[in-house]
Amino acid sequence: MSAPPALPFALPPEYTQLRGVVRELAEKHIAPRAAEIDRSGEFPWDVHDALARSGFHAPHIPEEYGGAGADALATVIVIEEIARVCAASSLIPAVNKLGTLPLLLAGAEELCERYLPPVARGEAMFSYALSEPTAGSDAAALQTTARRTDDGWVLNGVKRWISGAGESRFYTVFAATDPSAGPHGISAFIVEKDDPGVSFGAKERKLGIRGSPTREMYFDDCRIPQWRLIGEAGEGFALAMRTLDHTRVTIAAQAVGIAQGALDVALGYTRQRRQFGKPVAEFQGVQFMLADMAMRIDAARSLTYQAASSSQAGSQVLTYLGAAAKCFASDVAMAVTTDAVQLLGGYGYTQDHPVERMMRDAKITQIYEGTNQIQRLVIARELLREAADRPAGREESARMR
Ligand code: COS
Secondary structure: OOOOOOOOOOOOHHHHHHHHHHHHHHHHHHHHHHHHHHHHOOOOHHHHHHHHHOOOOOOOOOHHHOOOOOOHHHHHHHHHHHHHHOHHHHHHHHHHHHHHHHHHHHOOHHHHHHHHHHHHOOOOOEEEEOOEOOEOOOHHHOOOEEEEOOOEEEEEEEEEEEEOOOOOOEEEEEEEOOHHHHHHHEEEEEEEOOOOOEEEOOOOOOOOOOOOOEEEEEEEEEEEEHHHEEOOOOOHHHHHHHHHHHHHHHHHHHHHHHHHHHHHHHHHHHHHOEEOOEEHHHOHHHHHHHHHHHHHHHHHHHHHHHHHHHHHHOOOOHHHHHHHHHHHHHHHHHHHHHHHHHHHHHHHOOOOOOHHHHHHHHHHHOOOOOOHHHHHHHHHHHHHHHHHHOOOOOOOOHHHO
């Protein structure tokens, strides 16, 4: 008798194989470096190059541009496995996806052909510049301007909290091209690190993800040619939001990976740590904590993979699922890493074990790519919008289909 067909909730074997390959690379090349990356705060070019040799530094780039052509779920698995050992390193593929996605969603073919292959080859990284000192959650309130000239645009302003800034060669920059039009007067541009008028601030001194540089980015009469506009003028804000719908899924993946890493350390420790004559893992209080950690991680992973599938399909529920996965998984990562520190006791509070770093790294996942308060707002808006759109008497939600 032939084996019954796998139910849809089983991952196809190519994804489990991919996980095995990334895990091996992460354990061999990244895990031994993670503590030092955190301590030094230096961008880990050796990790970047090790990832690039396997195409894991920007796996989402389509094959037609020289990339690995990983779909959204495969990209999530790559990020999750890297984050399991080093969250800062997992920002390499995550930021490359964030920076290039506006181009992939709305860029002219010539722009894609020019800017994506160097990223696919590992010669350049690509960052995303939306936030500003006074435009964080209220992203449409940005002050950076792009003034049209005869042959292009002149940018002026300040961006803040830019992941990869200074190390990335390319940037998607959002600027107001018609400040009177609010969100409908924002446009997206490609800016290069070496463009005249571009400079960077000092590295932020952060609680976690220290190996991922975060800087301000300054535009001082920065002139760029017309063809660097991504999509149409005035459509930049919607493009920024569409991008985040997809990339919030990658933050969810990062959070799941951090949490899994912390659980794995806690399992190892509690099985070997002996108190009162036996391993502490044999105490029911400890077992209940481990059980809660595992349940939460598996629930977060399921939601994240569902969101990845929706990202790949370009489904209308992605706005909801991307926000839900990011919010849920990052709250799980914070809770699980905090419990892992607790399970290691005094040892967990020291830098001799990785869980304190994991706890510090987890915190950012509740903040960036939209705070979890913004995610809940997005989720509620989607629920209410969908309920209002539904024909009277029909209770089935798009989320259930
Ligand atoms: N996809 C496509 N278009 C979208 C969209 C989405 N997910 N979200 C909003 N838009 C469009 C809206 O449809 C609207 O266009 P119309 O007026 O034509 O309908 C326009 O963009 C303005 O949207 P909205 O009125 O919802 O904007 P708000 O100023 O209310 O902002 C929030 C909405 C708060 C959700 C948004 O600013 C946000 O996500 N903030 C967090 C930003 C963030 O994540 N920052 C992190 C930076 S990257 S580390």
